[in-house]
Amino acid sequence: MAINPKKHEMPVQNAKERAKNFKEVALGYTEALAVAEANRCLNCKYSPCVKGCPVNIAIPDFITKIKQNDFEGAYEIISQSSSLPAVCGRVCPQETQCESKCTLGVKFEPVAIGRLERFAADWHNAHFKGEVVLPQQNGRKVAVVGSGPSGLACAGDLAKAGYKVTVFEALHLAGGVLVYGIPEFRLPKEIVKKEVETLKKYGVDIQTNIVIGKTFTVDELFKDGYEAVFIGSGAGLPKFMGIKGEGLKGVYSANEFLTRANLMKAYQSNAQTPIMHAKNVAVVGGGNVAMDAARTALRLGAENVYIIYRRSMEELPARKEEVEHAMEEGVKFEVLRNPVEILGYDNPEDNHDIKNGFVCGLKVIKCQLGESDEKGRRKPVEIAGSEYILDIDCVIMSIGTSPNPLIKNTTKGLEVNSHGGIIVTDGGAKTSKEAVFAGGDAVTGAATVILAMGAGKTAAKEIDDYLRQKV
Amino acid sequence: MKDLMCFTAVEFVNDPNVVGQTYWYLCPFTDIKEGTDVVAPLGRRNGEQVGVVRKVEFADEFSAPYPVAYIKKIKRVLGETVKNSSFRIVKKRSLNSTVTLMDIYAPLVARKAEAGQFIILRVGEDGERIPLTVAGYNRRVGTVRIIFQIVGGTTMLLNAMNAGDCLADFVGPLGCATNTDGLKKVCIIGGGVGCAIALPIAEKLHKSGCEVHTIIGFRNKDLLILEDEFAACSDKLTVMTDDGSYGSRGLVTAPLKEAIEQGENYDEVIAIGPLIMMKFVVAVTKPYGVKTTVSMNPIMIDGTGMCGGCRLTVGGKIKFACVDGPDFNGFEVDFDEAMARSNAYAEFERRSREENCNLLKKAVE
Numbered sequence: 001m002a003i004n005p006k007k008h009e010m011p012v013q014n015a016k017e018r019a020k021n022f023k024e025v026a027l028g029y030t031e032a033l034a035v036a037e038a039n040r041c042l043n044c045k046y047s048p049c050v051k052g053c054p055v056n057i058a059i060p061d062f063i064t065k066i067k068q069n070d071f072e073g074a075y076e077i078i079s080q081s082s083s084l085p086a087v088c089g090r091v092c093p094q095e096t097q098c099e100s101k102c103t104l105g106v107k108f109e110p111v112a113i114g115r116l117e118r119f120a121a122d123w124h125n126a127h128f129k130g131e132v133v134l135p136q137q138n139g140r141k142v143a144v145v146g147s148g149p150s151g152l153a154c155a156g157d158l159a160k161a162g163y164k165v166t167v168f169e170a171l172h173l174a175g176g177v178l179v180y181g182i183p184e185f186r187l188p189k190e191i192v193k194k195e196v197e198t199l200k201k202y203g204v205d206i207q208t209n210i211v212i213g214k215t216f217t218v219d220e221l222f223k224d225g226y227e228a229v230f231i232g233s234g235a236g237l238p239k240f241m242g243i244k245g246e247g248l249k250g251v252y253s254a255n256e257f258l259t260r261a262n263l264m265k266a267y268q269s270n271a272q273t274p275i276m277h278a279k280n281v282a283v284v285g286g287g288n289v290a291m292d293a294a295r296t297a298l299r300l301g302a303e304n305v306y307i308i309y310r311r312s313m314e315e316l317p318a319r320k321e322e323v324e325h326a327m328e329e330g331v332k333f334e335v336l337r338n339p340v341e342i343l344g345y346d347n348p349e350d351n352h353d354i355k356n357g358f359v360c361g362l363k364v365i366k367c368q369l370g371e372s373d374e375k376g377r378r379k380p381v382e383i384a385g386s387e388y389i390l391d392i393d394c395v396i397m398s399i400g401t402s403p404n405p406l407i408k409n410t411t412k413g414l415e416v417n418s419h420g421g422i423i424v425t426d427g428g429a430k431t432s433k434e435a436v437f438a439g440g441d442a443v444t445g446a447a448t449v450i451l452a453m454g455a456g457k458t459a460a461k462e463i464d465d466y467l468r469q470k471v
Numbered sequence: 472m473k474d475l476m477c478f479t480a481v482e483f484v485n486d487p488n489v490v491g492q493t494y495w496y497l498c499p500f501t502d503i504k505e506g507t508d509v510v511a512p513l514g515r516r517n518g519e520q521v522g523v524v525r526k527v528e529f530a531d532e533f534s535a536p537y538p539v540a541y542i543k544k545i546k547r548v549l550g551e552t553v554k555n556s557s558f559r560i561v562k563k564r565s566l567n568s569t570v571t572l573m574d575i576y577a578p579l580v581a582r583k584a585e586a587g588q589f590i591i592l593r594v595g596e597d598g599e600r601i602p603l604t605v606a607g608y609n610r611r612v613g614t615v616r617i618i619f620q621i622v623g624g625t626t627m628l629l630n631a632m633n634a635g636d637c638l639a640d641f642v643g644p645l646g647c648a649t650n651t652d653g654l655k656k657v658c659i660i661g662g663g664v665g666c667a668i669a670l671p672i673a674e675k676l677h678k679s680g681c682e683v684h685t686i687i688g689f690r691n692k693d694l695l696i697l698e699d700e701f702a703a704c705s706d707k708l709t710v711m712t713d714d715g716s717y718g719s720r721g722l723v724t725a726p727l728k729e730a731i732e733q734g735e736n737y738d739e740v741i742a743i744g745p746l747i748m749m750k751f752v753v754a755v756t757k758p759y760g761v762k763t764t765v766s767m768n769p770i771m772i773d774g775t776g777m778c779g780g781c782r783l784t785v786g787g788k789i790k791f792a793c794v795d796g797p798d799f800n801g802f803e804v805d806f807d808e809a810m811a812r813s814n815a816y817a818e819f820e821r822r823s824r825e826e827n828c829n830l831l832k833k834a835v836e
Binding site for chain 1: 600778789818
């Protein structure tokens with residue numbers, strides 16, 4: 001049988017329509033499409049895709065189950081390795097992970113592994129009626145700090161191994177970046193809720209409104225009978241550029257803008273949390289978070305949304321799919337540009353002019369690519385005298401974050417590096433403090449959901465090993 | 472007041488070691504009856520266990536007849552008798568027409584709260600997260616005191632709730648406590664509702680043997696709050712009103728300047744109130760080099776160092792009020808920027824207040 005050289009297209013909402021709503025963009029494969037796509041898999045001898053997956057899902061096995069129309073079977077295989085399949089199927093950068101290793105990809109487009117994963121997870125969530133079999137309990141308590149991807153992955157694995165796991169979440173809702181950061185149109189919050197519910201069925205206890213480092217310290221958790229603690233407190237304080245005008249009204253960090261829109265549901269007309277509905281928005285940065293912010297701004301009614309990025313389209317760190325979606329929806333890419341100053345409205349005649357102190361423009365300078373840096377990326381070099389002003393009324397800074405300082409400030413014996421990231425053993429999760437493990441953005445600084453999940457899984461394994469030896 | 476808190480005697484019938492004995496718990500839920508199944512902590516080591524309520528006694532918050540020191544809270548009542556959260560309003564009192572005091576049952580927050588720290592609350596599901604500075608706490612009964620001014624939709628909704636109602640969320644204590652170490656003589660300045668935050672600091676200093684001079688200022692007599700409480704913890708109290716309807720006429724800066732010029736050697740001036748007041752206090756103290764601490768209360772969302780909405784410029788650098796503050800060296804704060812940023816949503820707040828006002832009116836009709 002001849003192999004279709006291309007992936008089966010993902011059904012998506014029409015670009016013009018979706019740029020105005022918050023419903024999910026990608027609609028998911030039908031059963032027929034999923035089976036057809038699964039049949040493209042060669043089931044090759046060495047399964048290189050598995051090595052490309054940070055949590056080593058048995059990819060060819062689950063695809064085989066889909067070929068056989070056994071969708072629940074496919075889900076079971078995925079869930080052995082991944083605690084959040086419906087999430088990963090949506091937000092993993094498969095093109096640089098599993099799919100980049102696919103044998104089919106040498107000649108054709110690789111198998112659409114991510115889309116198949118999402119299909120299996122969605123099928124399970126829609127059709128599964130059975131009960132979860134509770135693992136045998138060993139009666140030992142482990143605390144997990146933060147309910148983002150690393151915390152949930154760690155909690156899921158430990159619960160399945162029989163530990164009594166309590167997850168402490170500072171916000172009022174579990175999910176971390178999955179609920180406050182990634183927008184509804186890319187990852188519906190219902191999906192996150194379902195994945196969290198599944199973990200609860202495995203016995204994971206989730207305590208919201210508790211800030212570790214404040215409400216309890218890590219040492220108090222040990223006193224309370226927890227034998228090990230995993231810190232997955234995530235990315236913290238947003239970075240700013242240090243240019244003039246960042247204190248003006250209408251300048252957001254991407255974290256604030258997205259938290260208002262997602263967690264606090266400011267996109268709904270009856271929301272109690274306000275957000276600016278700007279006409280002309282500049283998003284500074286080129287990562288996935290920048291794409292999320294830009295596309296959210298568009299949906300909030302902006303007429304022009306610009307991505308301001310200092311390198312070229314080639315170097316954009318965001319996923320290709322996200323960049324394509326953003327372009328289709330009308331986000332404009334001002335690449336090889338760097339912001340110099342944010343301009344504010346000031347009416348010297350009238351102190352009470354309500355526009356005073358709001359952003360009214362962004363001065364940017366053109367750049368060209370110079371020599372490569374140590375990572376092999378070409379450095380942007382500003383072209384003197386090439387500044388010009390964009391008509392902007394809202395600026396969203398999306399240039400990264402530094403790890404949250406609350407835990408390191410209140411935990412004796414926990415070492416951090418110069419960026420504030422918790423230091424862990426090479427490739428592992430053990431910190432400088434006995435029985436404390438860490439992973440995710442709290443260690444690495446801003447990274448991806450799947451890397452954080454991988455770190456959570458590694459930690460779960462190390463915690464299990466550690467506690468077995470401790471007996 | 473009487474029916475808002477109760478004490479329950481719980482027997483852990485499934486635990487052979489303690490069966491037959493009863494343990495007393497302070498409980499925020501008044502719908503508990505004899506025979507209700509509850510989950511409660513039994514000592515530190517044993518964790519939570521299922522027990523049966525044998526006896527219920529109602530008591531107001533200050534007459535706890537039983538030691539509750541090691542008892543946390545009854546988190547869940549089996550059988551879903553509690554649908555709301557456990558963050559129950561146990562006391563509500565109007566201090567003036569726009570300022571309200573509430574004590575909220577939140578034992579985990581009360582356990583750690585210190586003067587100068589803040590909490591974040593949501594009134595209802597889908598509500599806004601708002602930060603309020605801790606105005607007091609009672610560790611023994613597990614309550615945290617908040618005092619708030621009605622400014623926007625959320626504070627209006629909060630004010631519409633009564634003792635016995637529950638808040639959706641109440642998290643903290645957040646931020647750093649006010650540093651009072653080694654202070655021997657301090658001038659505390661409170662402006663308007665800022666007095667609520669200044670009070671626990673004055674009380675703490677007074678308790679530690681520090682000489683406390685207090686200056687509080689209000690627009691007029693009707694807006695005066697906490698005068699008696701300040702009088703009890705101050706060696707010297709000056710009350711100012713803008714219109715002279717009570718105390719002396721004028722701004723808080725006038726008596727401060729006078730005191731400094733008369734040679735009062737303050738180790739520190741702690742000013743809490745409207746931004747404009749703190750700005751002018753700093754303008755008075757700076758020429759004399761008197762260390763001045765101000766408490767900043769910018770717009771926040773998460774309050775845990777994630778969103779960056781609460782950023783301020785302090786000493787030319789970006790600082791975050793939620794983790795670096797809320798107290799800052801007054802000499803270094805860029806008040807003009809903070810003032811501009813604080814009214815970013817003024818228009819939204821006005822509309823939200825009006826909408827909620829209409830809703831409440833309808834509910835009353």
